Amino acid sequence: MKKIVIVGAGPAGLTAAFELLKAPEQYEVVILEESQEIGGISRTVRYHGNRMDIGGHRFFSKDKRVMDWWFSLMPLQGAPSFDDYVLDRSKPLADRGPDPEEEDRVMLVRDRVSRIYYRKKFFDYPVSLKVQTLRNMGFLQTMGAGFSYLKSLVYKRKEQSLEDFYVNRFGKVLYSMFFESYTEKVWGRHPSQMSAEWGAQRVKGLSITAVLKDMLHKASGKKDGGQVETSLIEQFYYPKFGPGQLWETAAAEILKMGGEIRMGCPVSDVKVENGRIVSVSYQTENGKKTVEGDVFLSSMPVKDLVASFSGTPVPADVLRVAAGLPYRDFITVGLLVDKLNLKNETAMSTLANIVPDCWIYIQEPEVHIGRLQIFNNWSPYLVEDPERTVWIGLEYFANEGDELWSMPEAEFISFAASELEKIGIISQADIRDSHLEHVKKAYPAYFDTYEEMDKVVGYLDGIENLFCIGRNGQHRYNNMDHSMLTAMEAVKNIRAGVSSKENVWNVNTEKEYHEQKKA
Structure with missing residues (x-):
C-alpha cells in the first residue's frame, strides 16, 4: 500500500483523495489542511x-468526468421557478452541520444573470447588442463604439x-467602458502592464463576433450548444446550500472510505532527497509534526512550496522566480x-426588493x-429569510x-456600505447585519x-514523486473544474x-473554451 500525502x-486536494480511495486497498491517503475550513x-x-x-461558483464544465463527479455526490433536482424555491418552507433554513441530510444533497438549476453596473445603468454581461444596451450607451457613444470595433477588425x-x-476583440471604446477600470480594480495593475496570456487563459473565444454568433444561434430557436462560448451559456448548476456543501460532502465520503483529513496543519517544511520528497512537516497546536509518504x-501556493524545500x-534562479510570483488577495x-x-x-422574479442578478460587475470608477x-x-x-431580506456580498480585491x-473590520464594513449607498444600490438604514471575510492568495496573477x-x-x-495540482498549486487562474481535472x-x-x-500541467491550456469570468 502506497502512502499519499x-x-x-x-477542490483539487479533495478530488485527488476521493479518486485514490476508490481503491482503498492500494492507497493510504492523508490530507493536510492549513485552515479549519473545507473547500478552499x-x-x-x-x-x-x-x-x-466566497467569490461565487458556477457549476458547469465541458468535461463529462467533472459533471459526473459532481452529480455522483449531489444529484440534480428539478428546476422550478425562483419563486417556487422561495415559497418552499418545508425545510428549516438555519445553519446545518458539515454533513447535511441526504435529501438536501441536491444540485439546483440556476439562471445565469450577470450584468455590468455603469453610470447607474445596467448593461448585459457578457456585453450584448440588445436595444437596451444601445439605448443606455446613447447614440454618440454607440457610434463611437461601432467605428472603434470596425477599426479593430x-x-x-x-x-x-x-x-x-x-x-483586438472589442475595440478601444468598449474596452475603455467595460474592461479597463474593472481589470485594474481586480489586479491592481493597468491592463497595459499585464500579459495577454491572462486573456488567452480566461476569455479565449469571447468577442463581439462571438456575441453576434450567439444572438443568431438563439434567434434560430436552438438551445445552448456545444460550440457556444461558455461565457454566453445561460444556466448553471449550484448546490442547494452553496459550493461548500459539495466539498463538505466529499470530505465526509473521504473519511468514510478510510482517508484522513488533518485540519489546522500548515506545512512548514518539505524535505527533498535524491530528487524525491521523503517527508513534509507541519505545525499543530502541540508543536511540529512530520509525515512520510x-x-x-x-495545492499550496507555488511560492510557499518552493520556499519550504529543505x-x-x-x-x-528558481527561488527568485518563485518568490516573485504575484497574487491578489480578496475581501x-x-x-x-x-x-x-x-x-x-x-x-425574472416577482419579488419587489431584488433584481435577478447573481453577480453585478461594478464599473463605477469612483x-x-x-x-x-x-x-x-x-x-x-x-438566506435565512429570503422573502423579506436580501443577503449580498461586496467583493474587493487587495494586496x-x-x-x-x-x-x-468595523471601519471596512462602514466604508463598503457607504460605497454601495453612494452609487445608489442600498440605503445604509436598511442594513440589518454584516460580516467580513479575508482570503489570502485568492488569485494567482500573471505579471x-x-x-x-x-x-x-x-x-x-x-x-x-511530486504532483502540483489546483489553482495555487500550479499558479494558474483556473476554474474549479480545471482544478479538479x-x-x-x-x-x-x-x-x-x-x-x-x-x-x-496541460489542463486548461487548449485554445477552445473555458468558463470566463471578469475577475
Whole structure:
C-alpha cells in the first residue's frame, strides 16, 4: 500500500483523495489542511443563519468526468421557478452541520444573470447588442463604439499586453467602458502592464463576433450548444446550500472510505532527497509534526512550496522566480438588507426588493468595490429569510498588508456600505447585519516573475514523486473544474506509475473554451 500525502483540502486536494480511495486497498491517503475550513476558496461561510459563497461558483464544465463527479455526490433536482424555491418552507433554513441530510444533497438549476453596473445603468454581461444596451450607451457613444470595433477588425494590435488582447476583440471604446477600470480594480495593475496570456487563459473565444454568433444561434430557436462560448451559456448548476456543501460532502465520503483529513496543519517544511520528497512537516497546536509518504500532491501556493524545500539546495534562479510570483488577495463583506434600491425591469422574479442578478460587475470608477453578489439568486437556501431580506456580498480585491487589507473590520464594513449607498444600490438604514471575510492568495496573477514560470515548473517536474495540482498549486487562474481535472490527471498517472506531469500541467491550456469570468 502506497502512502499519499495531499497538501490542501480544496477542490483539487479533495478530488485527488476521493479518486485514490476508490481503491482503498492500494492507497493510504492523508490530507493536510492549513485552515479549519473545507473547500478552499470554494467553501461556504455560515453566519447568523445565512451563507456566503466566497467569490461565487458556477457549476458547469465541458468535461463529462467533472459533471459526473459532481452529480455522483449531489444529484440534480428539478428546476422550478425562483419563486417556487422561495415559497418552499418545508425545510428549516438555519445553519446545518458539515454533513447535511441526504435529501438536501441536491444540485439546483440556476439562471445565469450577470450584468455590468455603469453610470447607474445596467448593461448585459457578457456585453450584448440588445436595444437596451444601445439605448443606455446613447447614440454618440454607440457610434463611437461601432467605428472603434470596425477599426479593430482592420488594424490588429500585436498582443503584447492584456489591453491589446481586449482592444483586438472589442475595440478601444468598449474596452475603455467595460474592461479597463474593472481589470485594474481586480489586479491592481493597468491592463497595459499585464500579459495577454491572462486573456488567452480566461476569455479565449469571447468577442463581439462571438456575441453576434450567439444572438443568431438563439434567434434560430436552438438551445445552448456545444460550440457556444461558455461565457454566453445561460444556466448553471449550484448546490442547494452553496459550493461548500459539495466539498463538505466529499470530505465526509473521504473519511468514510478510510482517508484522513488533518485540519489546522500548515506545512512548514518539505524535505527533498535524491530528487524525491521523503517527508513534509507541519505545525499543530502541540508543536511540529512530520509525515512520510511515497507520493505527494501539493495545492499550496507555488511560492510557499518552493520556499519550504529543505534537504537539497534549490537553484537560486528558481527561488527568485518563485518568490516573485504575484497574487491578489480578496475581501468580501456580507450585508443583510431589507431591500435594494434597484428597480427590477426584467421579467425574472416577482419579488419587489431584488433584481435577478447573481453577480453585478461594478464599473463605477469612483468606488473601490469590484463586484456584488446577490446570494438569494444563487440559492434562496443561502438566506435565512429570503422573502423579506436580501443577503449580498461586496467583493474587493487587495494586496495583503495594503490599506484595504489592513482596515479594521468595523471601519471596512462602514466604508463598503457607504460605497454601495453612494452609487445608489442600498440605503445604509436598511442594513440589518454584516460580516467580513479575508482570503489570502485568492488569485494567482500573471505579471512580475510569472513570465519565467517555466523555470519553476521545470524544477518541480524534476521531483519524481511530486504532483502540483489546483489553482495555487500550479499558479494558474483556473476554474474549479480545471482544478479538479489536474487532480484527476495526477491520480491517473499515480495509478499507472507514470512520473511525467505533462498532462497535469496541460489542463486548461487548449485554445477552445473555458468558463470566463471578469475577475
